[in-house]
Amino acid sequence: MSNPSLLILPGDGIGPEVMAEVRKIIDWFGANRGLQFDVSEDLVGGAAYDAHGKPLSDETMAKAQEVDAVLLGAVGGPKYDDLDFSLKPERGLLRLRKEMDLYSNLRPAQCFDALADFSSLKKDVVAGLDIMIVRELTSGVYFGEPRGIFEEGNERVGINTQRYTESEIERAARSAFELAMRRNKKLCSMEKANVMESGILWREVVTRVGQEYPEVELSHMYADNGAMQLVRAPKQFDVIVTDNLFGDVLSDCAAMLTGSLGMLPSASLGAPMANGRPKAMYEPVHGSAPDITGQGKANPIACILSFAMALRYSFDQGDEAGRLEAAIEKVLADGVRTADLLAEEGVQPVSTSEMGDAILAAL
Amino acid sequence: MSNPSLLILPGDGIGPEVMAEVRKIIDWFGANRGLQFDVSEDLVGGAAYDAHGKPLSDETMAKAQEVDAVLLGAVGGPKYDDLDFSLKPERGLLRLRKEMDLYSNLRPAQCFDALADFSSLKKDVVAGLDIMIVRELTSGVYFGEPRGIFEEGNERVGINTQRYTESEIERAARSAFELAMRRNKKLCSMEKANVMESGILWREVVTRVGQEYPEVELSHMYADNGAMQLVRAPKQFDVIVTDNLFGDVLSDCAAMLTGSLGMLPSASLGAPMANGRPKAMYEPVHGSAPDITGQGKANPIACILSFAMALRYSFDQGDEAGRLEAAIEKVLADGVRTADLLAEEGVQPVSTSEMGDAILAAL
Numbered sequence: 001m002s003n004p005s006l007l008i009l010p011g012d013g014i015g016p017e018v019m020a021e022v023r024k025i026i027d028w029f030g031a032n033r034g035l036q037f038d039v040s041e042d043l044v045g046g047a048a049y050d051a052h053g054k055p056l057s058d059e060t061m062a063k064a065q066e067v068d069a070v071l072l073g074a075v076g077g078p079k080y081d082d083l084d085f086s087l088k089p090e091r092g093l094l095r096l097r098k099e100m101d102l103y104s105n106l107r108p109a110q111c112f113d114a115l116a117d118f119s120s121l122k123k124d125v126v127a128g129l130d131i132m133i134v135r136e137l138t139s140g141v142y143f144g145e146p147r148g149i150f151e152e153g154n155e156r157v158g159i160n161t162q163r164y165t166e167s168e169i170e171r172a173a174r175s176a177f178e179l180a181m182r183r184n185k186k187l188c189s190m191e192k193a194n195v196m197e198s199g200i201l202w203r204e205v206v207t208r209v210g211q212e213y214p215e216v217e218l219s220h221m222y223a224d225n226g227a228m229q230l231v232r233a234p235k236q237f238d239v240i241v242t243d244n245l246f247g248d249v250l251s252d253c254a255a256m257l258t259g260s261l262g263m264l265p266s267a268s269l270g271a272p273m274a275n276g277r278p279k280a281m282y283e284p285v286h287g288s289a290p291d292i293t294g295q296g297k298a299n300p301i302a303c304i305l306s307f308a309m310a311l312r313y314s315f316d317q318g319d320e321a322g323r324l325e326a327a328i329e330k331v332l333a334d335g336v337r338t339a340d341l342l343a344e345e346g347v348q349p350v351s352t353s354e355m356g357d358a359i360l361a362a363l
Numbered sequence: 364m365s366n367p368s369l370l371i372l373p374g375d376g377i378g379p380e381v382m383a384e385v386r387k388i389i390d391w392f393g394a395n396r397g398l399q400f401d402v403s404e405d406l407v408g409g410a411a412y413d414a415h416g417k418p419l420s421d422e423t424m425a426k427a428q429e430v431d432a433v434l435l436g437a438v439g440g441p442k443y444d445d446l447d448f449s450l451k452p453e454r455g456l457l458r459l460r461k462e463m464d465l466y467s468n469l470r471p472a473q474c475f476d477a478l479a480d481f482s483s484l485k486k487d488v489v490a491g492l493d494i495m496i497v498r499e500l501t502s503g504v505y506f507g508e509p510r511g512i513f514e515e516g517n518e519r520v521g522i523n524t525q526r527y528t529e530s531e532i533e534r535a536a537r538s539a540f541e542l543a544m545r546r547n548k549k550l551c552s553m554e555k556a557n558v559m560e561s562g563i564l565w566r567e568v569v570t571r572v573g574q575e576y577p578e579v580e581l582s583h584m585y586a587d588n589g590a591m592q593l594v595r596a597p598k599q600f601d602v603i604v605t606d607n608l609f610g611d612v613l614s615d616c617a618a619m620l621t622g623s624l625g626m627l628p629s630a631s632l633g634a635p636m637a638n639g640r641p642k643a644m645y646e647p648v649h650g651s652a653p654d655i656t657g658q659g660k661a662n663p664i665a666c667i668l669s670f671a672m673a674l675r676y677s678f679d680q681g682d683e684a685g686r687l688e689a690a691i692e693k694v695l696a697d698g699v700r701t702a703d704l705l706a707e708e709g710v711q712p713v714s715t716s717e718m719g720d721a722i723l724a725a726l
């Protein structure tokens with residue numbers, strides 16, 4: 001049997017820097033745990049635009065469709081701010097999500113014990129926090145038509161369309177219930193059913209899917225209240241399921257509760273391929289961080305934890321994922337910190353590659 | 364000259380309870396400060412549905428159009444959960460906003476000194492916090508057409524439309540710049556211009572209006588990052604302007620940072636009427652709180668502060684508004700607390716009406 005294949009798309013900004021550390025980790029698993037991958041690398045975002053004039057070439061798109069998993073760094077940067085909408089770095093990322101049909105975006109918001117002090121929230125509110133947000137990723141206002149800026153009378157109007165079919169809601173809901181079954185069997189669905197008809201349909205379909213999961217305690221919350229409750233008492237949640245746009249905002253809000261944005265991975269999963277593995281892309285939640293690019297300051301942990309998610313969700317290697325996560329916790333417990341994790345004065349930050357090396361050593 | 368007119372719409376849940384305290388305050392200003400109002404009262408939300416079979420009668424709507432200001436309590440409750448969308452309590456509120464054309468919704472997120480400990484955020488992150496969120500309130504996905512649940516092939520699809528014309532963005536932006544001029548001259552506009560064309564138009568128009576306010580330092584932020592930054596370091600903001608849906612979520616997030624949801628008022632303002640006063644409705648940010656309805660536990664301060672906003676924005680009585688706000692701060696400093704404000708054990712909470720009386724005494 002041939003090795004499973006990984007396509008690495010480092011992208012822009014700190015993407016290449018953090019991805020270099022992930023490659024060390026991948027190599028370690030190959031050399032020491034018998035987990036060899038066929039790794040190829042390509043361009044996405046601004047880097048692809050610079051090379052090919054668009055944020056994702058058709059060739060790269062085709063490769064992404066063929067591999068077992070994609071690892072993405074980050075896209076975007078001020079250099080590309082004035083590009084036409086269709087050429088922006090983000091479009092490369094959105095094309096990958098859409099054409100690979102990655103409808104289920106898993107975003108853990110986890111507070112690491114060693115970093116609980118680092119949150120802007122009180123320690124007792126966030127210590128031990130472990131939420132999983134399931135964000136629908138291929139539909140909603142991100143992709144709905146009609147969209148654009150149109151002339152109307154003597155002025156322009158900007159239009160986007162929120163659109164959800166029953167089957168789109170159903171498959172996202174199902175993946176959230178499946179996750180809830182493997183966790184604490186509590187699922188909260190968020191929408192604005194009091195204002196939006198798409199939210200009414202969302203609530204109805206999630207409720208219907210819930211009948212297949214009688215063990216899961218299902219609740220519904222308006223998304224504005226969801227934002228409040230995340231800030232007030234985040235530990236009330238286990239799994240949250242929500243649409244593409246609310247998921248974008250609420251998962252960032254949840255991520256920041258942990259105080260460790262540089263620590264948070266994500267997985268975007270689609271339907272099973274012929275070999276049984278889901279279509280999958282893994283990426284850190286943080287962005288391309290142009291302000292610290294090229295300075296060796298970036299925290300590679302979110303990207304490394306994204307690889308751990310790949311081990312778990314694409315390659316059924318939950319134990320090896322756990323090994324990697326434990327190594328990271330050990331390094332943190334030992335007080336090793338990149339600059340973004342420095343709450344106290346006096347501690348010397350390590351560089352991106354020193355953090356990677358420390359994790360290797362802990363492995 | 365006749366007295367200015369106020370229409371009171373207590374609504375549902377704790378609405379009538381907190382509004383009763385506002386009436387005491389209104390009477391006090393009439394008796395002691397020469398500020399008499401012609402006050403009338405009517406129904407909205409579930410209360411209106413129970414009486415008339417719809418959440419706002421045409422007669423009440425007509426009255427709201429004629430008065431100098433509307434004070435609203437809260438709408439909604441589980442009793443009305445199964446009503447058809449068009450009959451839900453929320454539709455009464457949304458009809459008022461839309462037909463009065465109240466495009467500028469001011470939502471202060473202010474952390475009261477006496478209550479800084481009560482936030483789930485660390486004290487130094489929120490102490491002294493004083494943000495004003497300006498939320499566009501009459502357009503966007505709340506009102507855009509087409510909308511509804513439609514058959515498509517062999518399934519249903521839920522559709523809502525995000526729509527903003529240049530002039531809608533312009534007037535909301537202008538009101539935010541005007542506010543920024545009277546505050547710290549810092550305005551941050553939030554949208555998803557990286558994903559939504561309506562966000563691109565939003566950013567473009569806000570930037571153009573900004574040229575009329577060269578003294579105001581204007582910045583732009585993606586709404587997901589906005590949610591993060593509100594949690595991470597809210598004091599970086601002075602005035603925030605955003606659309607109807609992002610405003611709904613972000614203002615609730617900001618409100619919860621202060622830890623005192625029962626304390627936060629709002630003003631919804633439209634164009635000037637013939638007498639120069641803006642069309643206006645004032646309401647607390649909190650909802651109808653069915654869980655504590657009828658128990659005398661509700662905190663009337665948000666609703667009383669909404670009346671203070673009416674004094675300031677509708678009746679040009681900034682000094683009298685300040686007097687009322689100072690009375691509330693004094694009461695809080697004295698340790699008077701409704702149940703929602705109790706962080707420590709051992710302190711006895713006061714009832715809704717005792718809080719109202721304490722504020723009267725402080726006046």
Ligand SMILES: CC(C)[C@H](C(=O)O)[C@@H](O)C(=O)O
Nearest residue numbers: 076090093094248557558587
């Ligand atoms: C970069 C951007 C297009 C993207 C999104 O809006 O989905 C990002 O914010 C995210 O959450 O992954």
Ligand SMILES: CC(C)[C@H](C(=O)O)[C@@H](O)C(=O)O
Nearest residue numbers: 194195224439453456457611
């Ligand atoms: C009650 C509801 C319709 C309303 C809204 O969504 O605007 C509320 O959440 C608010 O923020 O005033």
